[in-house]
Amino acid sequence: MTIFNPQKLLCDMFNDAIDAAQPKYTLPPFIPNPTNGKLMVIGAGKASAEMARVVEQSYTGQLSGVVVTRYGYSVPCSKISIIEASHPVPDQSSIDAAKQILNTVKDLTEHDTVLCLISGGGSSLLSLPFEGITPAEKQTITKLLLKSGATISEINCVRRHLSAIKGGKLAAACYPARLITLAISDVPGDHINDIASGPTCADQTTCADALSILTRYRIAVPSHITDILCQNLSETIKVEDPRLKNSEYHLIATPMHALSTAANRAKQAGITPYILGDTIEGESKDVAKTLAGLTYHIKRHNHPFKKPCVLLSGGETTVTIKGNGKGGRNVEFLLALAIALKHVPDIYALAGDTDGVDGMDDIAGAYMTPDTLERAWSQHLNPQQFLDNNDGHHFFELLNQQVITGPTRTNVNDFRAILIV
Template sequence: MTEPGDLLRRLFAAAVAAADPAVSLAQHLPSPPPGRTIVVGAGKAAASMARAVEAAWPGELSGLVVTRYGHGAPTARIEVVEAAHPVPDAAGEAAARRVLDLVAGLTPDDLVLCLISGGGSSLLSLPAEGLTLADKQAVNRGLLKSGASIGEMNCVRRHLSAIKGGRLAAACHPARVVTLLISDTPGDDPLDIASGPTVADPTTGADALTILDRYRIEIPDTVRAHLLSGRGESVKPGDPRLGTPEVRMVATPLMALRAAADLARQEGVPALILGDAIEGEAREVGQVMAGIARSVATHGLPLAKPCLLLSGGETTVTVRGSGRGGRNVEFLLALGVALGGQAGIYAIAGDTDGVDGIEAIAGAVLTPETPVRAAAAGLSLTDSLDRNDGHGFFESLGDGVITGPTLTNVNDFRAILII
């Protein structure tokens, strides 16, 4: 087996590579239609998905996709627009309006390819009638700090939008709509990937308001009035404008975890995938994973060392400090506190899009020497966790994982190596 830190970084790279649209998107494309083909979409992987469509599509096509600033890719026929994430901006609002214009007036002979990946909720941000971009920005900022799950956040977003929650697909009617998805959500529910712009939504504005109240999120009066009025209702199951949804998964978190597991086994290290849809507070997940790792090290359960424990999903962080957070580095801080420098246990955690939180840092590596090295640098795992300062901590030690934009997004990747 190679050096533990190097192996962990290669495992992360293998997971990201498995989610590259160039690897698998072409096999999910439908046949060209008699009429026009329009490509629209949004997400951190939208540009690379558009590039993969262009490479494989045999006929005419045109369109527009919107991705995060810095996540663009060269395309010839599909325009790529960049906008803000995780808090929406005017560029995303303008792009969403253009997307609706592109799909207006289509016929049953036309085809709309919707390329959807994680991050699309903020990138394709068109406020519902009566709301403003500032309203949506305020709600998003509150949600991001609240500790709400991705499903809860997206329920709220759908009911403040003029394009999500099935509204984009309804606008395409009567054209055929085929949605190609790269999943970044636990459970791979299309409704939660970019807040489901092309699928029916059974939740209600009342559900959204309950979530906002549960987390005590301060919202503008206009938002509360909008949700109470019923004007924000999304497109419901059975709506004839949606027809029979055609949704195809291009890449998922489980695909990435399996790729990492295969590489580990090639290196002679048995791998166990604990789950691809793990949610909860990042620090609490870190404590639980530390307990499992200690069980392996001490008792050989659930499997004997050397071995690799893999998991994915999307944890949350309730922000209390003023540090440079990120849910993956928050997880590692909590894991490190719980392990206390126990020998033979190494870990990596990172966001497969290359951005953990709002930092252009994917994640970090934790080793048994981390607490001692931190103390020598005047740092403390516990203090950094209290301040939500994972990026500041690991950057100071030179243990950050920096990939740049990966142009894909299948959520969080966590690997714990016990030797």
């Protein structure tokens, strides 16, 4: 008999992970001192509005600027304009925001400073197609890539090479001003050119790489876009570019920090945490089967870890969409995990996205209990049919096992916790 509530512990760990990445804690140490020049604040991402508010509250000099965030993620700011746009597929507001941000950094001098606030979601929210590519064409390509099973690194490589602002091009536009980028990482490995597709950092990938990815996933594109890539017309900014010499980049929050904070909560409850990694990728269902095998082995043999324990992991899995249900990669993982574990007792799990949105719906994720499958069958719900239809949100909604946080205004990617008691 346990002396704690497993569901509450998992939810507390998830909330702690989110709280650890809040800009109010992570951003102030990196704010520059006032200078004689201008301070222009720009940014893009699900956390950008909250980051902007923290800058306004902390900076003692004069400032102005504009940032773009997801619809519903805006917060009140008095000096920095907040634009809302679409995620994960860009819309006209994404384009308008990109143009306004470029206009904001136009004609700055070496005496001025640009503070760029970047977080997950910026790839969609800050969107300006390269000359000759229409917004509709870029939207279509983005939608096809998101459904293809491509990794986030592959998707962002294509995004950078179809863009007039990503892949270091925003940094080039800020020159000769000093550029300070403060970023919250939401990508496996914290690769900075993948966070919001790297608008302010050098890029090692090429147009040829982008073309190869489109070919690999059989994404058909118009011939003029193929020509742009083949002729290297939309190439990104490279590390030797002199326009990057006044640029610096700081990661202020990462997935590993969030997982470590959640681990501390488990320790306080007398549960030993094991962080399996913050860079786990792959098809959600396959990752679930692998972790289910490890979980079952621990439950049965107390090896390689002893019970009670909790397995923590982060990263960004993918879903190759074949059905027409409502779902996201975290509920897809959780449903596949429940099916793989069958009815093993004393195993609980939670999977959610730290930005509060798993997939296209404003639902962070869900939790699993030992009787999840039993409860589903009692309601005449076939779990495998829901999984085959990529309908995880609907499945957990019917069981009243969804995790709904609302806008968290931060984003350090996926959070998965499997509790074995």
